Every structure is written in C-alpha cells, then in structure tokens.
Amino acid sequence: MKLYIDTANLGEIEQINEWGILSGVTTNPSLMAKEGEVFEEVIEKITSLVDGPISAEVEEGDAQSMIEEGRKLSSIHPNVVVKIPFGPEGLKAIGALSREGIDTNCTLIFSVNQGLLAMAAGARYISPFVGRLDDIGHRGMELVEDLHQIILEYGFDTEIIAASIRHADHVKEAALAGADIATIPHKVLVQMLKHPLTDQGIASFNADGKEMKRKHE
Ligand code: G3P
Numbered sequence: 001m002k003l004y005i006d007t008a009n010l011g012e013i014e015q016i017n018e019w020g021i022l023s024g025v026t027t028n029p030s031l032m033a034k035e036g037e038v039f040e041e042v043i044e045k046i047t048s049l050v051d052g053p054i055s056a057e058v059e060e061g062d063a064q065s066m067i068e069e070g071r072k073l074s075s076i077h078p079n080v081v082v083k084i085p086f087g088p089e090g091l092k093a094i095g096a097l098s099r100e101g102i103d104t105n106c107t108l109i110f111s112v113n114q115g116l117l118a119m120a121a122g123a124r125y126i127s128p129f130v131g132r133l134d135d136i137g138h139r140g141m142e143l144v145e146d147l148h149q150i151i152l153e154y155g156f157d158t159e160i161i162a163a164s165i166r167h168a169d170h171v172k173e174a175a176l177a178g179a180d181i182a183t184i185p186h187k188v189l190v191q192m193l194k195h196p197l198t199d200q201g202i203a204s205f206n207a208d209g210k211e212m213k214r215k216h217e
Pocket of ligand 1 (some may be wrong): 006026027028130131132163164165183
C-alpha cells in the first residue's frame, strides 16, 4: 500500500517527504482554505516537492464547469490528478476527462454502489471516506474491503485511496483491507512512528553504549 499525505500545508509535506516514504499528496477545499493561499500556486509548489500523483479538487458544479476547471488544473503539471466530487455531474466530468487522458480521483465515496458508478465512469482513483463513515456508526473500513473485492473480481483499472483517515490503526486496517493507497494527515503519519518499546529500547541501548565506551576510555 502506498502512502500519501492528506494536506495542503507545504511545511508538513516537506517534513514528511524527507522521510522518503511519500508516493503522492491529496488536498481538498477545506485543507486549501486553512492555508489561505492561491489554490493553483499551492498545487504547483506541491508538484515541485513530491514526484507522484497530486490530487487537486474542482469546485462542485455542472459537468462542463468541472471539466473546464479540471483541464486547467491538469495543465499545471502532468502529475496533477483532478479530484471530482461524486454525483451525476461528477460522473459526466470523470468520463469526459478520462477520455482526454486526464486522471481523476472521485471523492466523497460512501457506498459500494457509488464506487461502482465512479469506476464505470472511468475514475483512475476512488476515495472512500473511512472516518466519516465511522462517525455515523458504520464500519468505514468495510467499504474499502468490499471495493477491493469487487476490483479483484471484475478487474477495474481503478485504485482505492482510503481517505478520511483519523488515527494510526486506520492505516494498518486500510492495508489489511486491500487499499492501494492510504492518504494520511500529518498528525497520523507522526503517530505511526511511535511505540513505547522503541523509545525504551533506544534509551537502554544508548545508556549501555555510553557505559561501554566509558569503560574503554
Ligand atoms: O481529503 C479527503 C479526506 O481525507 C477528508 O478527511 O478527516 O475531513 O473526514 P476528513
């Protein structure tokens, strides 16, 4: 499973990218709004930081407006993936952009049937929102499991991006459920580093190593 960061914050992207583990970046309008910068400029800067798919979301509207905005976003850099909110107009836009060779990521997927429609329309990626399903009492990861089974069974050329990841266990569960990608907030990527036994182990190895050096001085 590939790891993406789910943020529009350049500092967060730079920091995590230095670990050498990032395969891509996803953004959404809410993440963009937090940064308060010009959308297209932020996307361009992200493409210069990370060499992988960068999802940039169009404003929901009729198919034509999303197609036109999608074409503009795609012209920023070949790695830009046009993120399209799910819906009938979104399906039309996904179809049109995919016929032009532009990769799309269909977002706000909350059911298997929505995923099936997005894949049939030609979405290169689909983004089931795990955390938001958990929030309303469902088991969000079940959607990832089901979509994975369907892709295996029918051979759709679509990758699953497990999105709305809220904690480190979601990442492990996404990998076990068959997600191709998990897009992870900065805070959760940092949580993934942590284990108390690692900290204790480093402390005792360091102490023993210093003691050994001291004895041989
Ligand atoms: O980028 C889409 C998704 O990851 C949003 O997550 O936490 O706002 O539900 P969240």
